[in-house]
Amino acid sequence: MTVNRQILLAARPVGYPKETDFRLVETALPEPAPGQMLVRTLWLSLDPYQRGRMSAGKSYAASVEIGAPLIGGVVGRIERSASPAFKIGDIVEGWLGWQDYALAEPAALRNVDPALAPIQTALGVLGMPGMTAYFGLLEIGRPVPGDTVVVSAASGAVGALVGQIAKLSGCRVVGTAGSDRKVAYLVEELGFDAGINYRTEEVPAALRAACPNGIDVYFDNVGGEVTDAVLAQLATGARVAICGQMSQYNLEKPDLAPRNLRFLLVKQARMEGFLVFQFADRYPLARQRLARWIADGRIKYREDVVEGLENAPKAFIGLMRGQNFGKLLVRVAAA
């Protein structure tokens, strides 16, 4: 191989991204400078946060420039190493972007243990989504046994874990998702107490039925009308973890909605936004616990695998519309 395929941001999406917002280019295989590694991408992670990086607006991280490769988490294999830190064949994880190969400094890579779990879980249940679910629920949501926990986008990479960790924490768990198949998965496979199809059900009424004592913890991945309905049904002392606002990422103009801060006041409720990075010093502990729960069969996860880097844009567009079912991954090369 002497060619590196990269997917660049061709244009800033207006509303939902479309295929012409992406461009696949072939560039020369880069040469590692002293101290660098050349990494072959095996798995690329597609995640909702990437939509924010495609926009120009200031956020917690810099935007991707037009013409630059899109950013994303990758699990790859060391192909060439000019550093003693990693040897050829090592499986690593890092923010290496939408491309076949990447150069990386040792500090940008983390070793993945293939004996612990399938390596692509380093992008899912044992990676950023897993850390997000673990810390967001336990540190921001702070569930206690007997709480009613609602999670939105509950069949997604983060939501499915949130619900299962909440069950392990002794809670009643209700999830919202966008299809009957997903809702059935929550209840039948993951052990949720109830699921709500937000596309076909009347969410306020369905929540009232599923949460007769109100909602103690809400883990929000979506914002919008689902969140409106939840906030109106908070229990006294509720905690709301704001993890994502997926319903808002592809709007061409701001969504207007009734103000709802009064619900926080009346219910003495706390709402807190978080970025998983704030818990980075404790990732190893969380990874260990999640791996144990998986090994013990107490936590399940589901992957939605797309073959080929060239199909990443289409898969990402589907992710924005909720068409994936489980953690969305692109298999870029065989391990």
Place this chain on the structure above:
Amino acid sequence: MTVNRQILLAARPVGYPKETDFRLVETALPEPAPGQMLVRTLWLSLDPYQRGRMSAGKSYAASVEIGAPLIGGVVGRIERSASPAFKIGDIVEGWLGWQDYALAEPAALRNVDPALAPIQTALGVLGMPGMTAYFGLLEIGRPVPGDTVVVSAASGAVGALVGQIAKLSGCRVVGTAGSDRKVAYLVEELGFDAGINYRTEEVPAALRAACPNGIDVYFDNVGGEVTDAVLAQLATGARVAICGQMSQYNLEKPDLAPRNLRFLLVKQARMEGFLVFQFADRYPLARQRLARWIADGRIKYREDVVEGLENAPKAFIGLMRGQNFGKLLVRVAAA
């Protein structure tokens, strides 16, 4: 005296309350049953929360029934006592309502020490508004020295104290208020670092100028557009205390606004609603500290006194429109 004047809720206000929503009636002076006290109202407190009690909607406390006396905090004098707990002439405080006289059980009354401060401060700086400011700022807002603190309705009974306690806490303090006179009071009398007239200034631009490093703590008494502007300028790790939503209390239909939870996410910010009652076990400590600060001249307070129970409705209507300047009190009888 054999007559008790009472102000009843005549009709549930639609939008802003009007005088016909209230009715003054004369009833027979009630007779204390064994264990009860008859209390002569000296001061009646008018506070924004009372608007909520005039509506039928479920909230954290029951609504006032049509035809019942309006509820409110009172400082009064024991006129007749059938309990050893209080003696005639004692000055007491309690939720005794909009009336000349009230019957009360001992548990519903608290002794007010006239030597500590003027007795009506038991309804203001040493009463519910004072406790609200003290605990809401210190326990929910959690300011640290160097923080930029913004408080809305900053010249009001709660806001003026919040700003001054934030100054004592080593913060930069910015207040919003509804007239140039109020803004001048904040800066010139209370030592705020800046004030913004939300009726005449462009709030987002004025906030940017006054808070160049973003807003670390926001103490919200008003909600609405002022709060929208603040949320867009939160600093990383900001804390927002939701104390009141005055701008929303008199709306005939819900105010639509752009959704803003993304600001919490991006800034890892916390927003928390509170009711002062949750801190009731620590009121004595807070009262002691506030009284000391007043005695030392470190905290100032301003009263807006209306004479005569019969003028309470008009004064309350003015409160809803921000026409008071300082803690609004009705002097019902001379002490």
